[in-house]
Amino acid sequence: MLERVDAKTTVADLMAEIGRKARAAAQPLSIASPDRKTAALIAMAEAIERREAEILDANRKDVASGEASGMSAAMLDRLKLDEKRVAGIAESIRTIAALTDPVGSVIAEWDRPNGLHIERVRTPLGVVGVIYESRPNVTADAGALCLKSGNSVILRGGSDSAHSSHAIHGALIEGLEAAGLPRDAIQLVPTTDRAAVGEMLKGLDGNLDVIIPRGGKSLVARVQAEARVPIFAHLEGLCHLYIDASADLAMARKIAVNAKMRRTGVCGAAETLLVDRGIAPADLLPLLNDLSAAGCEIRAEADVAGIFANAKPAKEEDWSTEYLDAIISVRLVDGITGAIDHINRYSSHHTEAVIAEDPKVVDRFFNEIDSAILLHNASTQFADGGEFGMGAEIGIATGKMHARGPVGVEQLTSFKYRVRGNGQTRP
């Protein structure tokens, strides 16, 4: 099953062949009917369930290797599957099966004075490459989302989860074949040689249209630095929560604790709390106490320490640190102008939220900050494709080209124009 390919030239040849097969599969896939794609996805979910024992066996091998190599508890938790998680993988595929098929949907249409009727309709992108680390469920989610959007996909999972991904991939292939779709529509790179990633970053001779990296900052940074094809990604989620003097403070307390502490390891977790200097210390203190009581360390400058004695001193680097942990940096700012200045300087342009009742403050926050997601009176932790109603997402993008924010099936499409006439020639 898993091949070790040693010579660089062999990896290059292998990846070039994978690229050609993916491109060849993209054409029949692009015109596959919605029903056929749905049938394939349902067959995949059933195959996942039927192959539960095989998937768990494979996963045990990965977990044993991880334990032997001293993998952290957090990483092991991401890697480990059980009956419930396998059922969750199947359920996730069914959710994607139930989404509206984006291909062929009319995004916009209009008539011209000469009688031409113009439609802008969604088309698949072509071939998507997904490079990910230890979560084996990405194999299924990415495969299913790409199929739904009519794209071929090349999956390059981490070596940590190689056995699990291979077993899950087998179920996906079974679904494709049951529906009469080409098995090359979802390919799993069969080697853990890192040179395979290098080949993908070079674009597989034009046979790879976009790369989506899913994983830690070092993986995403490498892909961003080296990829010769477009990428949909975010390097980090340095998300801000700003509490204006006009805020409903009870709401602010609830949202601050949720934005930071609901899950500290997700990209939508708040990392910096900006507080309007116009808020009285006696009003700010309960909010900081709430965070502290929830287990959060507070890092701040002297002005905040004067209000909340247990604050640890914040250094300059704290304003640009994505903790992904129970730590928050807190700064007093001069109203919305100060908040905008701070965010435009330090943000990773992922997600920011404002708590305010003054509509002028909200308007300025919405207009003058250019991050993928801006929220008013809601938690930053809603930065998620499922929460946006997109059904499922393959990640969140902070770039401005093509996809931005949650990347769901619609964001995995391009478009073309269909123009209907009745004999028009151009004067």
Next chain:
Amino acid sequence: MLERVDAKTTVADLMAEIGRKARAAAQPLSIASPDRKTAALIAMAEAIERREAEILDANRKDVASGEASGMSAAMLDRLKLDEKRVAGIAESIRTIAALTDPVGSVIAEWDRPNGLHIERVRTPLGVVGVIYESRPNVTADAGALCLKSGNSVILRGGSDSAHSSHAIHGALIEGLEAAGLPRDAIQLVPTTDRAAVGEMLKGLDGNLDVIIPRGGKSLVARVQAEARVPIFAHLEGLCHLYIDASADLAMARKIAVNAKMRRTGVCGAAETLLVDRGIAPADLLPLLNDLSAAGCEIRAEADVAGIFANAKPAKEEDWSTEYLDAIISVRLVDGITGAIDHINRYSSHHTEAVIAEDPKVVDRFFNEIDSAILLHNASTQFADGGEFGMGAEIGIATGKMHARGPVGVEQLTSFKYRVRGNGQTRP
């Protein structure tokens, strides 16, 4: 005015500084009101008119240099300005001023069961680079389109039109300043050193978000091969016209002549005519006679030569040649399946048209061909942003990322999400 910069390091420094200024101008520009941008554009149009003599003087220098260096008549015609063309430049800016401002417009909005209201709204892209050749009007069109869409732009015109572009650029700056917008919003690279293009292709340290090349195939090919930033472009327009057996033949004759001969040098001109083998020779002959009578050379294989004796023999390379001239390649194909196979093999994915009355044929043409623009019963020469009702375009893109087809003000934008809540926290 025009500096010669000799040391490579100096060009790199100069371009890095231009990039930083463009990025700094992008922020105020992104929040400039629609009225302010419109006022700037109208002031630009007035400045163009007021500076007519200066612009024509500058253009005479370029034309004199071009004549002295043996520039072709076609190139000289593109370069040369007169009173009417200068008036046309001002008029084009006024047309862009009158377009709906795309920034802040809501593309989509929906409600979630938890009460969150989500809007997807247009934002500027940031900094656009335009690399072009001898047409001086591109300076004004690109500057105006980027301003309307809230983007900073770095213009790198050809050395052939350097004096003309500089004079036009002066009018654009006057308009920016009259409206209180930063003059760095529209910068013209002040050197004709080709190293400046190389610096732009490297992305100016992250200060260039997209490059739009406007010019001949060699320029576009270089940009496509070397750019480390996204590009909106088409390398060529190898456009096909397919005439099905179900076609209204009178319509087909009119459209074929228009698609090929209205203007042979535009990217939407038809280069290959595909004819359903089911059309009787006696029905095809008048169409080929029409093309021939309009001055078009016909290149075809033996089967067509048996119908139209004056056909020249077509070689394999004819099917992949963009003539941009009064030449067309003609091939008989086995109905819509044969047409699709030919187009998917040879097309540059720019524009294709089908002439047919059978709706099943039209559906297959529309579904199974993945080119930016597909037309039914209309001429390929409608492949143009103005004809699509976009007001003006900066070019046509054949890539699938972000922009495809005509690139107008909307295609020069990205988007962000604005989410309005009333205290929601994520469970």
